[in-house]
Every structure is written in C-alpha cells, then in structure tokens.
Amino acid sequence: MSAPYAGKRRMNVLPKALLLCCALFAGRPLSAANQSRGDREFERAPLRGLRSFHVVVEDLDPEAAGVGLNRDGLQTDVEVKFRTTGLPLRDGTSPYYYVRLTFLDFGSVVTWYVTAELREEVFLPREPPLRRVAAIWSAGQIGSVGRARVVEMIRQTVRDVTDKFINDYLAANPKR
Numbered sequence: 001m002s003a004p005y006a007g008k009r010r011m012n013v014l015p016k017a018l019l020l021c022c023a024l025f026a027g028r029p030l031s032a033a034n035q036s037r038g039d040r041e042f043e044r045a046p047l048r049g050l051r052s053f054h055v056v057v058e059d060l061d062p063e064a065a066g067v068g069l070n071r072d073g074l075q076t077d078v079e080v081k082f083r084t085t086g087l088p089l090r091d092g093t094s095p096y097y098y099v100r101l102t103f104l105d106f107g108s109v110v111t112w113y114v115t116a117e118l119r120e121e122v123f124l125p126r127e128p129p130l131r132r133v134a135a136i137w138s139a140g141q142i143g144s145v146g147r148a149r150v151v152e153m154i155r156q157t158v159r160d161v162t163d164k165f166i167n168d169y170l171a172a173n174p175k176r
Contacts, residue, residue, distance in 0.1 A: 044168045045172065046120075046136035048173060053088070055096065055099075067110065069150075069154060074155065078158065082097075094121040095118055098116065100115045101114055110150040112144075113140060114157045118135065118136050137165065139161050
C-alpha cells in the first residue's frame with residue numbers, strides 16, 4: 001500500500017511536468033544558433049533606446065526553496081550581471097526584466113525551466129485604447145541535474161539567460 005503523500009506528490013508534479021514539456025516543444029528555437037540573422041534582429045529591435053530596467057524575480061515555490069534556492073539570491077545574481085556590464089538599474093515598474101523558475105524535484109534528480117522576459121507597458125490602438133504590460137523580449141533554458149549541484153546549476157542557468165539578454169541589449173544599443 002502506498003503512502004497517501006505519494007499520490008498527492010504525483011498529482012502536484014504532473015502539471016509541472018506538462019508545463020516543462022510545453023516549454024520545450026512550444027515551437028521556439030532552443031538556441032540562438034538555430035535562428036537566422038533576421039530573426040535575431042527582429043527580437044532585438046524592441047530593446048533599442050531603452051535606458052534603464054527594474055529587475056523582478058518571481059517568488060520561488062517551496063520545493064525550490066527546500067533545496068537552498070532563494071529569490072533574493074537569484075535577484076542579486078541578475079542585478080550584479082546588469083551592473084558589471086553597465087546596464088543601468090532603477091526602481092519602478094516598466095520596463096522590467098522578469099525571471100521565473102519552474103522547478104520539478106524528482107528526488108535524486110531535479111529539472112527546471114528558467115524563463116526571462118523584458119516586460120514593458122505597451123499601447124494597443126483599439127476603441128477604447130488599451131495599455132497593457134507585455135513581454136517584448138524573452139528567452140528560456142531548461143536543465144536537469146543531480147541534487148548535489150542543483151543550486152549551482154540553476155543559478156548558472158539564470159546567469160546564462162541574463163547574458164543572452166545583455167548581449168541582445170548591447171547589440172541593439174551599440175556604444176557611440
């Protein structure tokens with residue numbers, strides 16, 4: 001007879017596993033190498049002219065916190081990357097660099113998906129006109145590793161996705 005918790009855990013893991021599968025097969029290229037130059041330019045265009053950013057890391061689920069990850073640590077990793085590259089940070093609401101971690105703990109192996117987006121208020125010319133916050137740039141990366149290295153590897157994944165944003169931002173805003 002199985003423990004009552006085992007069934008609940010399976011029910012909790014299934015939606016997250018489906019989310020990770022959707023992230024993998026959503027039709028997005030998994031690397032910049034799979035994209036043409038025109039696609040990259042199209043992705044970078046909304047970053048032109050932006051001068052400062054606010055960083056938001058979504059609250060982590062309890063399983064992620066249980067292995068030693070914390071939102072403040074991830075937030076600091078992103079902010080340090082921005083500062084060391086010279087990207088200006090500020091307080092405020094828009095635009096903001098948003099990081100989300102989807103986390104699955106399978107016991108000895110942990111799988112995750114890191115999503116990063118630059119979100120900004122946009123204007124939709126409708127009747128009546130609408131203002132909404134929308135993702136104007138996004139990237140993601142999936143990973144899986146044994147429990148012993150999970151914190152190190154997730155933090156590295158967040159830094160890698162942030163590096164992709166920084167590279168795109170700098171390419172869209174060359175120094176004059």
